[in-house]
Amino acid sequence: MSLAAEKLSFGYSARVVGRDVTLSIESGQVLALLGPNGGGKTTLLKTMLGLLPPKSGSVSLDGTPLDTISIGERARSIAYVPQVHHAAFAFTAMQVVMMGRTAHGGLFARPTNHDRDVAAAMLERLGIAHLADHPTNMISGGERQLVLIARALAQEPRYVVLDEPTASLDFGNQGKVMRQIRLLAESGLGVLFTTHDPNQALRHADKVALLRDGHVTAMGDVSAVLSGETLEQLYGASVETVTGPDAVAFLPG
Numbered sequence: 733m734s735l736a737a738e739k740l741s742f743g744y745s746a747r748v749v750g751r752d753v754t755l756s757i758e759s760g761q762v763l764a765l766l767g768p769n770g771g772g773k774t775t776l777l778k779t780m781l782g783l784l785p786p787k788s789g790s791v792s793l794d795g796t797p798l799d800t801i802s803i804g805e806r807a808r809s810i811a812y813v814p815q816v817h818h819a820a821f822a823f824t825a826m827q828v829v830m831m832g833r834t835a836h837g838g839l840f841a842r843p844t845n846h847d848r849d850v851a852a853a854m855l856e857r858l859g860i861a862h863l864a865d866h867p868t869n870m871i872s873g874g875e876r877q878l879v880l881i882a883r884a885l886a887q888e889p890r891y892v893v894l895d896e897p898t899a900s901l902d903f904g905n906q907g908k909v910m911r912q913i914r915l916l917a918e919s920g921l922g923v924l925f926t927t928h929d930p931n932q933a934l935r936h937a938d939k940v941a942l943l944r945d946g947h948v949t950a951m952g953d954v955s956a957v958l959s960g961e962t963l964e965q966l967y968g969a970s971v972e973t974v975t976g977p978d979a980v981a982f983l984p985g
């Protein structure tokens with residue numbers, strides 16, 4: 733079971749951003765997508781989610797072309813946590829998480845007790861149950877990020893795509909989110925996340941894809957792909973590799 737891109741070219745109306753990308757998000761696995769600013773990560777994600785049409789090539793969901801699957805079915809199958817989110821309206825955290833349940837009922841259907849229980853459980857799971865009644869335009873950016881992840885989980889999808897999920901989180905919450913990502917894969921979901929921290933990929937992902945200038949330059953098991961040398965090539969900058977008795981870490985040189 734996978735959400736897969738095959739020879740995908742992607743971009744915007746007047747501009748091709750990436751070409752010939754083949755990769756897949758497999759059920760039960762975490763795939764990390766690493767690459768320099770502007771390399772095309774967000775554009776690739778949006779194309780794999782069906783938010784942007786492919787320039788050429790294809791995206792498939794469990795073997796079926798994505799463009800033949802209804803929007804409702806896509807919404808039940810794939811959850812997306814976007815990179816930056818400004819809360820324009822004063823929805824409470826609970827109301828935002830409940831929006832994740834709309835994929836399971838009609839747009840105007842009344843939420844069921846089960847929907848409320850799932851939403852409450854996801855707030856609890858991310859340690860933000862105390863924010864349930866807070867308007868999301870009056871909480872911190874990091875707290876809002878956790879609310880959006882809870883909304884994605886409330887969707888009960890089979891695949892979760894997260895664009896820089898830890899970008900605005902403190903050190904403790906980064907660990908919490910990365911542990912949740914691991915647990916999602918262990919419960920059978922396929923997960924893709926983008927990050928600027930190769931150590932997160934090393935520690936929490938099974939596979940990693942390196943994207944530079946719209947091309948995948950390497951992809952495979954994290955231990956096989958991630959090295960000081962590949963990261964130096966990827967970012968065009970020096971990288972220091974720190975080796976301990978049980979672990980390796982990369983530092984910007």
Ligand SMILES: Nc1ncnc2c1ncn2[C@@H]1O[C@H](COP(=O)(O)OP(=O)(O)OP(=O)(O)O)[C@@H](O)[C@H]1O
Binds near residue numbers: 747749767768771773
């Ligand atoms: N709406 C848009 N229309 C045209 N070009 C865009 C649009 N959004 C982004 N781009 C361009 O597409 C290229 C890829 O951008 P993208 O956001 O996919 O990169 P990224 O790898 O996610 O970057 P970052 O790590 O900085 O978030 C960039 O050159 C960017 O300027």
